[in-house]
Amino acid sequence: MEQKGSPLGSTGQPQDTARAVQEMFARVAPRYDFLNHLLSARCDLWWRRAAARELREILERPDSIAADLCCGTGDLAFAFARYSRGIVVGADFCHPMLVVAGQKRSRLTSSVTGNTSEPTQGAARTRFIEADTLQLPFRDQSLDLVSAAFGFRNLASYEDGLREMSRVLRPGGAIAILEFSRVQWPVFGPLFRLYFHHVLPVIGTAVSGEGGPYQYLPNSVRNFPDQDALARALREHGFVKVRYRNFMGGIAALHVGFKAGP
Numbered sequence: 001m002e003q004k005g006s007p008l009g010s011t012g013q014p015q016d017t018a019r020a021v022q023e024m025f026a027r028v029a030p031r032y033d034f035l036n037h038l039l040s041a042r043c044d045l046w047w048r049r050a051a052a053r054e055l056r057e058i059l060e061r062p063d064s065i066a067a068d069l070c071c072g073t074g075d076l077a078f079a080f081a082r083y084s085r086g087i088v089v090g091a092d093f094c095h096p097m098l099v100v101a102g103q104k105r106s107r108l109t110s111s112v113t114g115n116t117s118e119p120t121q122g123a124a125r126t127r128f129i130e131a132d133t134l135q136l137p138f139r140d141q142s143l144d145l146v147s148a149a150f151g152f153r154n155l156a157s158y159e160d161g162l163r164e165m166s167r168v169l170r171p172g173g174a175i176a177i178l179e180f181s182r183v184q185w186p187v188f189g190p191l192f193r194l195y196f197h198h199v200l201p202v203i204g205t206a207v208s209g210e211g212g213p214y215q216y217l218p219n220s221v222r223n224f225p226d227q228d229a230l231a232r233a234l235r236e237h238g239f240v241k242v243r244y245r246n247f248m249g250g251i252a253a254l255h256v257g258f259k260a261g262p
């Protein structure tokens with residue numbers, strides 16, 4: 001899969017890219033959720049919930065272990081937890097993003113539903129750890145599901161990312177990548193691109209007070225493989241039954257595949 005320089009648009013070394021990504025998310029962490037929901041008109045929440053529903057069968061297996069990589073503030077991990085009968089680990093290498101995830105977890109686990117003291121939405125099944133997706137602290141073939149939502153695009157190497165995700169999956173385990181992609185609807189596509197490349201960076205910069213990240217977002221999506229190229233890359237890395245589903249014509253796409261095995 002072709003990777004056009006680093007996701008930050010430089011041709012920097014992988015460690016420079018990783019540091020730049022880490023610092024960028026550390027700066028926006030406190031306002032990340034608010035801006036995500038504002039800029040996507042809350043569609044991001046729907047996309048993550050739909051992704052969790054799509055993976056429900058795996059999550060509902062007793063003792064399933066799922067790892068949401070590049071988990072940020074934890075929204076996909078929490079969406080998984082609604083269905084999980086095992087554990088959901090959220091992993092990210094940006095500490096301030098994990099702090100927000102931890103605060104959210106505390107809020108969710110302390111709210112009580114009705115007369116029961118059941119933690120809402122299964123959030124008690126989530127754990128958060130600081131870890132680099134390119135060097136995961138999981139044993140070979142130990143997980144049933146690995147995922148990344150809007151994080152895979154930021155990796156310094158997509159090839160290394162797929163290799164590492166495959167390493168930790170059991171044979172038959174699932175990989176799920178939710179990412180911005182290419183809008184395929186004819187009229188909506190150009191209008192969305194106008195918004196994404198020209199309006200979103202202005203609003204994102206004004207609200208976050210940070211210039212870089214919301215300019216970086218459309219640039220990184222422009223350089224990211226389209227739906228078919230990402231599906232091809234998954235197959236080239238040994239994943240089978242690869243499929244993808246577009247959200248809103250392809251603003252985002254969910255790719256799912258399975259590690260070949262018995």
Ligand SMILES: C[S@@+](CC[C@H](N)C(=O)[O-])C[C@H]1O[C@@H](n2cnc3c(N)ncnc32)[C@H](O)[C@@H]1O
Binds near residue numbers: 025151
């Ligand atoms: C756009 S945010 C997505 C967060 C979350 N998954 C979501 O759906 O909102 C990207 C996240 O990927 C994380 N990230 C990028 N590269 C990473 C890496 N190599 N290892 C771990 N986390 C990484 C960043 O720290 C950031 O929290």
